[in-house]
Amino acid sequence: ILNVEQSPQSLHVQEGDSTNFTCSFPSSNFYALHWYRWETAKSPEALFVMTLNGDEKKKGRISATLNTKEGYSYLYIKGSQPEDSATYLCAYITGNQFYFGTGTSLTVIP
Amino acid sequence: NAGVMQNPRHLVRRRGQEARLRCSPMKGHSHVYWYRQLPEEGLKFMVYLQKENIIDESGMPKERFSAEFPKEGPSILRIQQVVRGDSAAYFCASSPASGSGNFGNEQYFGPGTRLTVT
Secondary structure, eight states: OOOOEEEOSEEEEETTOOEEEEEEOOSSSOOEEEEEEEOTTSOOEEEEEEOSTTOEEEETTEEEEEETTTTEEEEEESSOOGGGOEEEEEEEEETTEEEEOOOEEEEEEO | OOOOEEEOSEEEEOTTOOEEEEEEOOTTOOEEEEEEEOTTSOEEEEEEEETTEEEEOTTSOSSSEEEEOOSSSOEEEEEOSOOGGGOEEEEEEEEOOOTTOSTTSOOEEOOOEEEEEO
């Protein structure tokens, strides 16, 4: 069984705070890592697709880094807003298979 | 451009009945993935299909579950003789093909089908 772990499981931050969370995955047989944002009662939405060690991607206030050698990716949110409240999922892709972490649930308190 | 469509959104079946879940990928997408989310758990990969081909079904239970993606029409996830443990949300996602393989492409998710087995 392949483990993709995300930490923390849940997080509460004040509006305006910056925050980050971690996705850990096996460092062998890596093909790609995806980050998704999943709001309650909606479908997961892709944030980033990362394939190269050292990749850094940015979309507005959200950014992500990737270290395939040690098997982790960080997602950063700068100046959190209430609309950032969601579960953030990472997916590790190897071979033909996609392994999702259980997500980090973020609540931003106004 | 319509997104990924799944129907029905909610499905109730009695134990022993069959459940058929449909997924229409986004226009131009030829790759479909099915995931299951059991209560209090994350998304678990079930199967990856391209038109008329099952690429990887290693996440699918060996019995009672099958999936297809015909040349025409939606992808179907079929669960025969449902049991209470099959109650879950089933999500479908699609992605476009690319020349070098698909795994670097982001997936677009449908709204899910919530199956309840009574």
